[in-house]
Amino acid sequence: MSGPRPNLDLERLADRHRRMHRIRAFEEQAVAALEEGLVLGAIHPSIGQEACAVGAVGSLAREDLLLSTHRGHGHTLEKGASAVAMMRELFGREGGNCGGKGGSMHIADFSVGMLGANGVVGANINIAAGAAHAVRLKGERRIVCCIFGDGAVNRGPFLEGLNWARVFDLPVLFVCEDNAFAATTRTEAMTGGPGPAARAEALGIPARAVDGNDVDVVAEVTTELRERILDGGGPQFLWAKTWRLTGHTAVDKAAYRDAGEVEERWKDDPIARAADTLRAHGVAGETLSGHREAAVQEMRAAYEEAKAADWPEDRALYADVQDVGDPREAAFRW
Amino acid sequence: MVTTTYMEAGRRALAEEMRRDPTVWAVGEDLGRGGVFGQYAGMVEEFGPLRISDAPISEAAILGSAVGAALAGTRPVVEMRFADFALCAVDELVNQAAKARYMFGGQGGVPLVVREPMGMWRSSAAQHSQSLEAWYVHIPGLTVVAPATPGDNLRLLKAAIRSDDPVVYMEHKDLWGIEEELGEDEPPGEFGSARTVRDGNDATVVSWSAMVRNAAAAAEMLAEEGVSVEVIDLRTLWPWDRGAVLASVQKTGRLVVAQEAVSVGGFGAEVAATVSEAHFGSLKAPVKRLGAPRIPIPYAKPLEDMLRVGPDAIAAAVRAQL
Ligand SMILES: Cc1ncc(C[n+]2csc(CCOP(=O)(O)OP(=O)(O)O)c2C)c(N)n1
Numbered sequence: 289m290s291g292p293r294p295n296l297d298l299e300r301l302a303d304r305h306r307r308m309h310r311i312r313a314f315e316e317q318a319v320a321a322l323e324e325g326l327v328l329g330a331i332h333p334s335i336g337q338e339a340c341a342v343g344a345v346g347s348l349a350r351e352d353l354l355l356s357t358h359r360g361h362g363h364t365l366e367k368g369a370s371a372v373a374m375m376r377e378l379f380g381r382e383g384g385n386c387g388g389k390g391g392s393m394h395i396a397d398f399s400v401g402m403l404g405a406n407g408v409v410g411a412n413i414n415i416a417a418g419a420a421h422a423v424r425l426k427g428e429r430r431i432v433c434c435i436f437g438d439g440a441v442n443r444g445p446f447l448e449g450l451n452w453a454r455v456f457d458l459p460v461l462f463v464c465e466d467n468a469f470a471a472t473t474r475t476e477a478m479t480g481g482p483g484p485a486a487r488a489e490a491l492g493i494p495a496r497a498v499d500g501n502d503v504d505v506v507a508e509v510t511t512e513l514r515e516r517i518l519d520g521g522g523p524q525f526l527w528a529k530t531w532r533l534t535g536h537t538a539v540d541k542a543a544y545r546d547a548g549e550v551e552e553r554w555k556d557d558p559i560a561r562a563a564d565t566l567r568a569h570g571v572a573g574e575t576l577s578g579h580r581e582a583a584v585q586e587m588r589a590a591y592e593e594a595k596a597a598d599w600p601e602d603r604a605l606y607a608d609v610q611d612v613g614d615p616r617e618a619a620f621r622w
Numbered sequence: 623m624v625t626t627t628y629m630e631a632g633r634r635a636l637a638e639e640m641r642r643d644p645t646v647w648a649v650g651e652d653l654g655r656g657g658v659f660g661q662y663a664g665m666v667e668e669f670g671p672l673r674i675s676d677a678p679i680s681e682a683a684i685l686g687s688a689v690g691a692a693l694a695g696t697r698p699v700v701e702m703r704f705a706d707f708a709l710c711a712v713d714e715l716v717n718q719a720a721k722a723r724y725m726f727g728g729q730g731g732v733p734l735v736v737r738e739p740m741g742m743w744r745s746s747a748a749q750h751s752q753s754l755e756a757w758y759v760h761i762p763g764l765t766v767v768a769p770a771t772p773g774d775n776l777r778l779l780k781a782a783i784r785s786d787d788p789v790v791y792m793e794h795k796d797l798w799g800i801e802e803e804l805g806e807d808e809p810p811g812e813f814g815s816a817r818t819v820r821d822g823n824d825a826t827v828v829s830w831s832a833m834v835r836n837a838a839a840a841a842e843m844l845a846e847e848g849v850s851v852e853v854i855d856l857r858t859l860w861p862w863d864r865g866a867v868l869a870s871v872q873k874t875g876r877l878v879v880a881q882e883a884v885s886v887g888g889f890g891a892e893v894a895a896t897v898s899e900a901h902f903g904s905l906k907a908p909v910k911r912l913g914a915p916r917i918p919i920p921y922a923k924p925l926e927d928m929l930r931v932g933p934d935a936i937a938a939a940v941r942a943q944l
Contacts, residue, residue: 328744328745328921328922328923329744329745329746329747329750329921330744330746377921380745380921380922380923380924380925381922386921388920388921388922388925389747389748389920389921389922389925390747390748390921391745391747391921393747393749393750394747394748394749394921406749407706407747407748407749407750408706408707408710408749409679410679439678439679440679442678442679442680443679443680443681443682443710444680444682444683444710470651470678470679471651471652471658472652472655473651473652473654473655473676477676478676478677478678478679479678544655599922599923599924599925600920600922600924600925602924602925602928604920604922604925605915605917605920605925605928605929606915606917609916609917609918613916615915615916615917616915616916617885617886617915617916618885618886618891618911618913618916619884619885619886619912619913619914619915619916619929
């Protein structure tokens with residue numbers, strides 16, 4: 289499965305393995321909490337896609353900016369957001385990244401440059417172009433990374449945002465995290481032409497396609513593209529091919545896929561793949577299972593803390609709407 | 623009679639219309655697997671993938687191409703999944719669909735139904751919970767429907783499909799599971815005809831969509847206190863049944879309008895203004911609007927609950943008028 293690798297850095301891969309486990313454990317804990325009624329709204333797990341989060345977002349710098357999607361827990365964790373704050377947000381509690389007012393689909397943590405997940409597919413693409421516009425206007429040395437799914441390439445903002453980034457030569461890395469599905473639809477059936485990379489190239493943006501389940505490859509190419517952007521190379525595009533191992537949302541049983549196909553895909557689980565490589569190069573089994581156990585423990589603690597957290601105070605309802613006017617006007621409660 | 627859910631009623635309306643008229647077809651994301659809530663379950667098996675069509679995540683193309691398909695002689699039913707995502711196709715709806723008939727001097731219409739499931743449902747937060755019906759009422763050329771019951775969903779969706787003009791059809795997500803006994807043969811409903819949910823003499827409560835349940839519950843509470851409340855379900859917001867509302871307020875002298883939407887600039891304001899204009903001299907109390915404060919919908923349940931207009935709030939508003 290994992291042949292010899294020229295640039296294999298065992299320590300680095302082990303660390304990536306550990307971080308993928310953190311994402312997996314966070315989401316498994318969140319799914320369990322949803323079943324308990326503690327997570328209030330829909331969640332979209334990225335199980336099987338962790339190599340994209342760790343490879344791409346893990347290769348950004350702290351000062352880089354990130355725009356993510358409804359399936360963004362992994363991206364957000366990798367950007368440096370606190371797992372506890374994220375769990376609190378999923379539970380709608382005080383101390384959540386958004387004070388409990390956003391939930392899973394709207395997590396943002398500006399303190400680590402994470403400018404927001406998004407409930408509207410493709411809406412983050414123009415926003416990312418605009419953030420990159422600001423970076424250029426201010427003459428800063430950092431990039432904007434915009435992650436979206438394969439379904440998003442069929443929305444208008446994909447064309448408009450990529451063209452914008454090219455025309456203004458903006459420091460933005462577009463990452464299409466292609467998990468083969470858009471909700472219950474196989475994206476392939478609804479996407480014309482040879483796919484996301486060709487579309488980016490048609491707009492003059494250099495594109496690379498990678499195996500999105502190989503964390504080292506995603507990281508290596510992301511690092512290279514990031515350097516190129518910082519060197520003034522303008523927008524770059526990364527197409528990372530992975531596979532969504534679970535349902536569209538945590539309650540979607542995904543009956544539209546054949547069990548055999550899913551089982552086959554589990555064999556390509558990016559975490560297992562990293563573990564295989566590490567084991568083949570002599571890393572001890574206990575080290576690997578230790579990563580899993582530490583992650584599970586960390587996320588269990590996050591769960592306990594979120595569960596014990598208070599609800600937001602009532603006055604949070606009216607806070608942060610806008611600076612002018614009274615939001616209670618004409619409503620039923622004064 | 624058949625026990626029918628609100629969701630099933632919508633499916634039945636579409637299926638019956640598709641059997642009756644081969645130019646009717648539906649298009650939207652995930653329809654081939656039954657749609658996001660299951661409103662289209664089993665339909666591709668009966669009608670095939672050309673008439674129950676999947677779509678890319680391309681709201682502007684879904685709605686825009688439906689405008690063209692309507693101009694060229696078919697009757698598309700467009701599924702927008704959540705009313706919130708229909709905002710990705712506002713130009714197509716507002717500048718194109720709504721204007722074509724008038725702008726082109728009546729040469730042709732746009733017989734198009736845009737299904738936009740609306741409202742608060744399971745902590746869906748700011749981008750999946752909105753009630754934007756008033757926006758569409760504001761646009762000349764659009765018909766706006768917001769059914770509260772399975773029967774109305776069945777009859778009004780049929781009427782919408784048969785309409786020669788674009789109809790914004792807003793089912794409430796929180797109503798999918800409610801049931802009603804419906805006949806085997808239900809004719810299309812009528813736009814602009816309200817339903818009197820309950821007769822009363824002391825006050826009139828007007829609402830639509832899911833809020834009708836709360837209005838009825840408030841009337842029940844007040845009945846126990848000896849207050850007789852007339853509850854009116856508007857069913858369609860454009861056209862709306864001014865006659866029914868004015869006649870009721872003529873009788874009761876009091877009006878409360880209850881809506882889930884943000885109250886400021888909401889459709890309740892239109893109802894309140896109309897009644898104030900017509901009945902200024904005979905009102906026994908100032909007209910009262912109830913609706914959400916002007917805030918995005920928060921995720922945390924206790925916060926979300928604070929902006930709901932419940933039966934208590936409606937009953938309190940009526941009591942304050944007595
Ligand atoms: C504009 C818009 N249309 C539809 C939806 C509903 N929706 C949410 S996620 C999703 C699938 C998105 O697929 P993709 O972009 O491939 O991302 P993935 O879910 O696979 O991560 C859809 C259709 C939405 N959120 N926004």
